[in-house]
Structure formats: C-alpha cells, structure tokens
Amino acid sequence: MTKSPFNRRLLTVVLLVVYVMATWLAANASLSIQSLVLVAGVFGILAISLDLVAGMLGLYSLGQGGFFGIGSYVTAIAVADLNVSPFLLLPVVIVVSGLCGVIIGAMSLRVSGLYFAITTFIFTLVLTVMATDMQITGGTQGLLGPAFPDFPTGLAWLGAPVAWCILLALLAAAALVWNIRRSPLYPVLLSIRDAEPFAEAAGVRTSAIKIGIFGLSAAMAGTAGWLFSFLGVVSPGQFDWSVSLNVLVMVLVGGINTTLGPLVGAAFVSMFPAVVDINPWLEEVLYGALSILAITVFPEGVVGLIRRQFGKTVQSPVISEDAGAVAPSAVPPTRATDMAGGDIAVECRGIEFSYAVGPKVLRDVNVVVRRGHIHGLIGPNGSGKSTLANVIAGRLRPVAGAIFVKGQQVNGVSPSGRARLGLRRTFQAAQLVRELTTSQNVSVGLYTKIPGIVRRAAIWPLLPSGQRDLGWMTTQAVAALQSVGATNWTERRIGDVPHGVEQLTQLASVCVAAPDIIILDEPATGLSSGEVDHLARILSQLKAQGVTMIIIEHQTRFLLPLCDRVTVLNAGEVVLTATADEVRAHPIVRQVYLGE
Numbered sequence: 031m032t033k034s035p036f037n038r039r040l041l042t043v044v045l046l047v048v049y050v051m052a053t054w055l056a057a058n059a060s061l062s063i064q065s066l067v068l069v070a071g072v073f074g075i076l077a078i079s080l081d082l083v084a085g086m087l088g089l090y091s092l093g094q095g096g097f098f099g100i101g102s103y104v105t106a107i108a109v110a111d112l113n114v115s116p117f118l119l120l121p122v123v124i125v126v127s128g129l130c131g132v133i134i135g136a137m138s139l140r141v142s143g144l145y146f147a148i149t150t151f152i153f154t155l156v157l158t159v160m161a162t163d164m165q166i167t168g169g170t171q172g173l174l175g176p177a178f179p180d181f182p183t184g185l186a187w188l189g190a191p192v193a194w195c196i197l198l199a200l201l202a203a204a205a206l207v208w209n210i211r212r213s214p215l216y217p218v219l220l221s222i223r224d225a226e227p228f229a230e231a232a233g234v235r236t237s238a239i240k241i242g243i244f245g246l247s248a249a250m251a252g253t254a255g256w257l258f259s260f261l262g263v264v265s266p267g268q269f270d271w272s273v274s275l276n277v278l279v280m281v282l283v284g285g286i287n288t289t290l291g292p293l294v295g296a297a298f299v300s301m302f303p304a305v306v307d308i309n310p311w312l313e314e315v316l317y318g319a320l321s322i323l324a325i326t327v328f329p330e331g332v333v334g335l336i337r338r339q340f341g342k343t344v345q346s347p348v349i350s351e352d353a354g355a356v357a358p359s360a361v362p363p364t365r366a367t368d369m370a371g372g373d374i375a376v377e378c379r380g381i382e383f384s385y386a387v388g389p390k391v392l393r394d395v396n397v398v399v400r401r402g403h404i405h406g407l408i409g410p411n412g413s414g415k416s417t418l419a420n421v422i423a424g425r426l427r428p429v430a431g432a433i434f435v436k437g438q439q440v441n442g443v444s445p446s447g448r449a450r451l452g453l454r455r456t457f458q459a460a461q462l463v464r465e466l467t468t469s470q471n472v473s474v475g476l477y478t479k480i481p482g483i484v485r486r487a488a489i490w491p492l493l494p495s496g497q498r499d500l501g502w503m504t505t506q507a508v509a510a511l512q513s514v515g516a517t518n519w520t521e522r523r524i525g526d527v528p529h530g531v532e533q534l535t536q537l538a539s540v541c542v543a544a545p546d547i548i549i550l551d552e553p554a555t556g557l558s559s560g561e562v563d564h565l566a567r568i569l570s571q572l573k574a575q576g577v578t579m580i581i582i583e584h585q586t587r588f589l590l591p592l593c594d595r596v597t598v599l600n601a602g603e604v605v606l607t608a609t610a611d612e613v614r615a616h617p618i619v620r621q622v623y624l625g626e
C-alpha cells in the first residue's frame with residue numbers, strides 16, 4: 031500500500047495545536063492582520079467547497095461565487111431589514127444555498143466537462159447582474175454587512191468572536207472532507223468521476239449522488255458567504271465570475287483533491303497582494319505568472335508536490351509473468367439463491383436497437399439465458415454483442431422489445447437498479463479508477479451491501495459502526511482479489527498494474543457482491559495463455575456455485591468448452607442459439623466464425 035510518510039495522529043495533534051494558536055493570534059491581532067487571516071479563512075471554506083466537487087467528482091463549478099453571494103446577501107438583507115439573529119439565519123442560509131445548488135446541479139449535471147463549467151458560470155453571471163441592478167441588494171455599492179454578536183463579557187479575553195467563528199467553520203469544513211476521504215464513499219465518488227459506468231454497474235445512483243454532493247458544496251459556499259457578510263461590505267464585485275475563477279486557482283495551486291491543498295491555495299491567493307507590496311500592475315503580472323507556473327509545472331499543486339517529495343516509493347511485488355496464474359483458493363461465496371422467474375435468469379424478447387446515428391444494430395433479438403448456465407455470445411466484429419450486453423445491463427434502452435431479469439421486466443430500470451437486482455457486469459475496456467488501489471476499486475462493488483454510506487460519510491471515522499464496516503469491506507475486497515489470484519496486487523494502484531490484473535480486478539469487483547448473474551464483455555482480451563486458463567478455472571468455479579454468466583468473447587477455444595448454450599449474432603440478428611457442439615458443427619459458424 032502507498033503509506034503516508036507522516037504519522038497521521040501526530041500530524042493531527044500538531045495541526046490542531048497550530049490551529050488553536052493561529053486562531054487565538056488572529057482573534058487578538060491588529061485589525062489589518064485579522065482581516066487578512068479572516069478573508070483567507072472564508073476563501074479557504076470556499077476553496078474546500080469547490081474541491082469537494084472538482085477534486086472528488088471532476089465537476090469544475092464556476093458557480094461557487096454565486097452561492098457565496100447568496101449566503102452574503104441573504105444574511106446582510108435579513109439582519110438589516112428583519113433584525114434576525116445571525117445564528118438563527120445560518121440554517122436558513124445553509125438550506126437556501128444548498129437548495130439552489132441542488133436545482134442548479136440537477137439542471138447542469140445533464141451536461142459535463144466544459145459545458146458544466148459554462149452553465150455554472152452563467153448562473154454566477156446572472157446573479158451578479160441581478161445584484162447590480164436591484165435596489166434591495168444596494169446596487170453596485172452593495173450593502174453594509176451586520177456586526178458579529180459579541181462574546182459574553184467573561185470570554186472577552188478570547189479576542190474577536192468573528193475570528194473564532196470563521197476559523198472554527200474552516201476547521202469543520204476541512205474535517206468534513208477529511209472524513210469523506212476516509213469513508214467508503216470516497217472510492218465511490220472517484221469512480222463516478224473517472225469510470226461512471228463502473229459505478230452504475232456497482233449499483234451506485236450516480237446522478238443522485240452528484241446532485242447531493244453539489245448541493246452540499248453549495249451549502250458550504252453559502253456558509254462562507256454568511257461569514258463573509260460580517261467582514262464589511264457585501265457588493266456584486268465580491269462574488270462575480272472572477273471570484274469563482276480565483277477559487278479554482280486556489281484549488282489548483284494548493285493541490286486538487288487534497289484536504290490541505292485548498293487551504294494553502296486560499297492563503298496564497300488571499301494574502302499575496304498584502305505580502306507582495308509592490309506596484310499593483312506588477313503585482314497582478316507576478317501573481318498571474320506564479321499561478322500559471324505552479325499549475326503547469328506542478329499540476330498536483332503544492333500539497334501534491336510535498337506528498338510526492340516525501341512519499342515512499344512502493345516497490346513492485348515480484349510476480350511471475352502470468353500475473354493471474356495463481357490457483358484460486360476460493361471464489362467468494364455467491365448468492366445463488368432461489369431466483370424469481372423460475373428457470374430463466376435473463377430473457378431478451380424481440381429486442382430492436384439503433385444508435386442516434388446509423389442503421390439498426392440489433393434486429394428482433396430473442397435470447398433466453400437459463401439459471402446457472404454459462405451462455406456464450408459470439409459473432410464477428412460489429413455484430414452487436416457489446417450493444418446487446420449494454421441493453422441487458424441497462425446502459426442502452428431498446429427501441430422495441432422487452433428485457434426480463436429473474437422474471438421481472440426491467441426496461442425502465444437503470445443500470446444501478448439492475449445491479450441491485452443481482453445483475454453485475456464487467457467492461458470490454460476496463461472501467462476502473464487508476465489512482466485507487468485494486469482493493470479500493472473492488473470495494474466499490476460492495477456499495478449496495480453497506481447501508482447508509484452516503485448518509486454517514488461526513489462523520490464516518492467517528493462512528494464505531496463506520497470502522498467496523500470499513501474493516502469488513504477491506505477484508506472482503508482483499509479476499510475477492512485473492513480468490514481471483516491477484517493476491518500480490520491488493521495494494522497497488524490500478525495505474526501501476528498490468529492489463530491482466532486489471533481484468534482480474536474487474537472480475538473481483540463483480541464477484542465481491544455475490545451476484546446471481548454476471549455479464550462479462552471479452553474478459554480474456556489481452557491475457558496470456560496462462561491467464562486465460564486461470565480465468566477459465568475461476569469461471570467454472572463460479573458456475574459450480576450457481577452463478578449465471580453471459581460471456582462475450584472472440585476466443586472461442588477458451589469460451590466454447592465453458593458454455594452450456596451459445597448464441598451467434600451476425601449483423602445484429604441471431605443466427606443460432608445452441609449447445610457449443612452444435613455451434614461448432616454448424617456449417618456457417620465453422621466457415622465464418624471459427625475460420626474453418
């Protein structure tokens with residue numbers, strides 16, 4: 031495993047001591063230093079809120095400035111006009127900004143990448159224009175923010191209460207993301223970011239999680255706005271698009287997808303103008319040059335760079351050439367319970383499918399897969415095998431026909447819903463998270479087995495049940511990897527393992543959930559002959575445990591001996607469904623597919 035060189039406990043204690051001292055100093059410092067530290071603190075929360083979605087989900091939001099503005103204005107207006115206590119207002123601000131995040135997220139998450147960034151950018155732009163034009167927001171001049179309530183007289187020695195409040199909120203925000211990183215939700219979020227089909231196939235409701243996390247990020251940005259309103263004037267210039275962009279620079283400079291990186295970036299960006307006291311034009315040029323340099327030369331940011339410098343290099347385990355050619359000890363216990371739907375595990379009735387562009391890819395496809403069988407799917411390139419697998423797994427919707435899984439019509443059921451029914455799959459091109467270890471990837475397959483992963487993530491390390499569940503998941507993931515023969519690779523990152531181990535990791539991530547039905551799309555592609563034999567043994571063991579399998583494969587010498595039934599597809603049509611011997615003997619198959 032890539033172990034941190036730091037003693038984590040010691041680091042936590044040191045950071046806490048530094049934190050309390052810094053807070054006390056800030057709360058008792060001169061007004062200019064105080065305002066510098068507090069603005070950096072508020073922007074630290076904002077940067078953490080962006081890193082939550084950009085670092086863990088790959089959603090580069092330019093809407094953080096907008097949510098920040100909502101928090102600031104709601105507080106400034108409500109305290110001034112309605113004379114509401116700021117503390118009573120805080121939950122309102124969290125709910126309002128969080129709801130705005132959920133709405134914007136639900137709308138803009140239909141698109142991704144650049145389009146997502148532009149949609150959220152437009153949201154911030156519209157809010158800035160509205161705040162500039164409306165009377166209630168004070169136009170371009172803005173509004174004077176409320177004063178922060180004083181400490182009781184006995185606690186006056188602590189200094190400025192707003193300083194304690196801001197730095198406490200910063201600590202809470204950092205603790206929240208730290209906890210998420212130590213929960214089983216973290217690999218799930220990274221799998222949504224890097225391999226969404228893999229996450230869906232593991233039963234993760236990816237859209238709901240993305241919208242929920244975006245709402246949480248917006249609520250954090252709104253809270254930063256609430257705090258910011260106590261620091262002086264609230265005006266449109268303080269949350270326009272350039273603020274969103276600056277927050278992104280903070281995250282990138284400090285280190286994306288790290289807990290401390292956004293804080294380091296926020297301190298750098300907020301304090302730079304005060305520390306580098308030169309001609310403003312030169313200062314802008316220097317700031318821009320330093321930011322570009324940092325992002326291009328050290329794309330992992332300051333914290334990532336420090337980690338790389340002090341990180342321990344992991345030695346490759348010494349293994350034989352045939353990475354997977356280790357006899358499987360025991361394939362993880364599969365469910366193989368009585369299935370609804372009687373003897374039939376999967377049925378395709380009259381399936382028709384065509385992509386948005388092009389002719390029909392599947393034509394009146396009828397396939398019946400019996401319970402406990404290995405059902406092969408063969409055919410020449412482009413005959414529609416992967417398309418049919420995607421239709422059965424729910425990634426593609428047929429234009430006509432019906433799919434039944436364990437007797438239940440599943441046409442309207444999402445891929446994650448089908449996974450929850452006990453149907454799991456692997457992909458032709460492995461869909462895994464390269465920066466996670468093999469066992470972390472496999473643990474994503476256990477998502478549906480542990481209740482409340484999302485709900486408990488923010489406080490996971492504090493919960494005794496959290497530690498217990500995490501321990502169980504790790505044990506199961508390692509056992510699943512061992513059972514497929516990838517024992518030597520349990521702590522290696524996917525980016526560092528050979529292709530054969532990737533295939534075994536995919537298989538382990540499926541087996542670990544003890545499914546009833548598995549679809550394997552070209553599992554033997556790229557494997558050495560030893561690994562192919564090893565794979566055949568694993569699949570035979572799974573069959574012995576009652577698991578139904580649909581296997582797409584070009585290597586008929588590997589596939590046919592395993593199969594109970596084989597369907598031959600050609601140009602989107604079923605040519606024949608028969609036993610392996612009948613398929614081998616069929617004249618068309620012999621001529622076209624077996625090359626005889």
Ligand SMILES: Nc1ncnc2c1ncn2[C@@H]1O[C@H](COP(=O)(O)OP(=O)(O)OP(=O)(O)O)[C@@H](O)[C@H]1O
Binds near residue numbers: 414
């Ligand atoms: N996303 C897509 N958009 C449009 N056409 C597609 C898309 N994916 C596949 N096709 C087309 O659909 C047909 C069936 O493709 P599919 O990948 O299902 O075949 P296959 O039998 O799995 O092929 P292979 O053995 O090479 O993987 C092909 O003509 C292919 O070009």
